[in-house]
Amino acid sequence: MVDSEVGRLRTVMLHRPGPELQRLTPRNNDRLLFDGVPWVARAQEEHDAFAATLTDRGVEVLYLTDLLTETLEDPSARAQVIADTLDSLLLGDTLRHYLAGALADAEPAELTELVIGGIRNDELRGGRGLVTALMQPHDFLIDPLPNLLFTRDSSVRLGDHVAITALAMPARARETQLTEVIWTQHPRLAGTPTLHGWQAENLEGGDVLLLAPGVVAVGVGQRTTPAGAERLARQLFQLGLARTVLVAPVDQTRATMHLDTVMTMVDVDTVVMYPNIADRLQAWTVTPGDDHTLDVSGPEPFAIAAARAMGIDRLKLIDTGTDPVTAEREQWDDGNNTLALAPRVAVAYERNIVTNGRLEAAGIEVIPIAGSELGSGRGGPRCMSCPIERDPLV
Numbered sequence: 452m453v454d455s456e457v458g459r460l461r462t463v464m465l466h467r468p469g470p471e472l473q474r475l476t477p478r479n480n481d482r483l484l485f486d487g488v489p490w491v492a493r494a495q496e497e498h499d500a501f502a503a504t505l506t507d508r509g510v511e512v513l514y515l516t517d518l519l520t521e522t523l524e525d526p527s528a529r530a531q532v533i534a535d536t537l538d539s540l541l542l543g544d545t546l547r548h549y550l551a552g553a554l555a556d557a558e559p560a561e562l563t564e565l566v567i568g569g570i571r572n573d574e575l576r577g578g579r580g581l582v583t584a585l586m587q588p589h590d591f592l593i594d595p596l597p598n599l600l601f602t603r604d605s606s607v608r609l610g611d612h613v614a615i616t617a618l619a620m621p622a623r624a625r626e627t628q629l630t631e632v633i634w635t636q637h638p639r640l641a642g643t644p645t646l647h648g649w650q651a652e653n654l655e656g657g658d659v660l661l662l663a664p665g666v667v668a669v670g671v672g673q674r675t676t677p678a679g680a681e682r683l684a685r686q687l688f689q690l691g692l693a694r695t696v697l698v699a700p701v702d703q704t705r706a707t708m709h710l711d712t713v714m715t716m717v718d719v720d721t722v723v724m725y726p727n728i729a730d731r732l733q734a735w736t737v738t739p740g741d742d743h744t745l746d747v748s749g750p751e752p753f754a755i756a757a758a759r760a761m762g763i764d765r766l767k768l769i770d771t772g773t774d775p776v777t778a779e780r781e782q783w784d785d786g787n788n789t790l791a792l793a794p795r796v797a798v799a800y801e802r803n804i805v806t807n808g809r810l811e812a813a814g815i816e817v818i819p820i821a822g823s824e825l826g827s828g829r830g831g832p833r834c835m836s837c838p839i840e841r842d843p844l845v
């Protein structure tokens with residue numbers, strides 16, 4: 452159960468970057484949404500240190516690959532994952548038929564590695580035909596999933612439910628087929644009621660912010676579409692998981708791909724927000740209308756709409772500096788993308804010295820982590836973690 456962004460974090464799902472990162476080259480990194488070619492061993496060290504920071508604070512860390520491998524012990528889960536993975540229009544029947552057999556023969560751990568790490572044309576041991584002859588040796592038959600690292604995007608816990616999201620970029624679309632099978636078929640997580648789903652309108656977890664129990668903010672921009680936000684709002688109301696949804700348009704740029712690139716929560720009534728947008732972030736307020744309709748009002752300044760919906764006098768914004776250049780550099784390096792372990796305790800990338808200094812001056816305990824390599828995927832502590840259990844705020 453997760454009803455806020457700040458209740459004491461008990462259990463989290465992480466993904467330790469693996470062979471899929473080794474696939475990045477200067478030729479494919481843009482398409483695969485990385486801003487460079489990371490040093491994989493160092494990225495793993497940084498990630499291990501991040502995980503250790505969490506376990507030292509009493510947080511249980513579950514790894515996505517372990518959960519997936521355990522799920523794939525079950526034949527129906529295996530069949531589903533194989534069918535979803537091979538449902539690409541690039542493969543053709545000859546190759547699809549061969550790969551279906553090869554994947555069916557793989558042990559669960561091997562299958563996990565193949566569906567996450569991908570398969571290149573020159574790695575194939577059979578199934579050769581027109582398609583493989585005409586594709587380049589280095590072309591992927593199954594794309595690797597380097598952005599699985601950002602587990603917040605591919606599923607979001609909302610109360611006792613979980614939203615399986617629908618990722619907008621083709622390079623990430625397959626991720627939620629895997630989170631769906633984990634949340635619905637893993638022995639420990641099965642039975643968690645789900646909403647949304649990967650076939651639905653685009654919605655990414657980085658855009659979903661649980662401002663307070665019953666109040667959910669959704670960013671709409673490069674990733675989450677207006678229609679994705681509308682479907683989520685309707686479902687949250689029907690299931691009694693929210694009474695107000697605030698929809699905030701964010702600039703459609705790489706730097707601000709998700710709401711959590713410009714704002715995260717560090718206390719029950721406090722956010723750290725990118726100063727260059729603090730004055731112009733707007734929100735539409737959505738509440739349930741009669742007969743499954745939605746009442747929509749706005750737009751108005753985000754902080755005002757949020758305070759009203761949350762039932763507080765004022766949403767506190769931590770001022771992270773007035774120098775727009777430093778603010779822009781630190782926003783790019785995920786300075787605003789913090790992960791709260793409890794009210795006023797947040798994990799942040801160590802490199803964002805000014806932002807972290809301001810957080811500390813505002814009474815927030817900052818737990819710094821290294822992210823020189825992890826950061827090349829453009830995601831911080833909040834993007835890299837999918838909270839599974841937090842202590843409730845109410």
Ligand SMILES: NC(=[NH2+])NCCC[C@H](N)C(=O)O
Pocket residue numbers: 483484485598601603604620623656657658708709711712828829830831833834
């Ligand atoms: N919640 C986030 N801000 N996630 C960051 C995702 C970064 C990833 N490379 C992408 O472009 O999709």
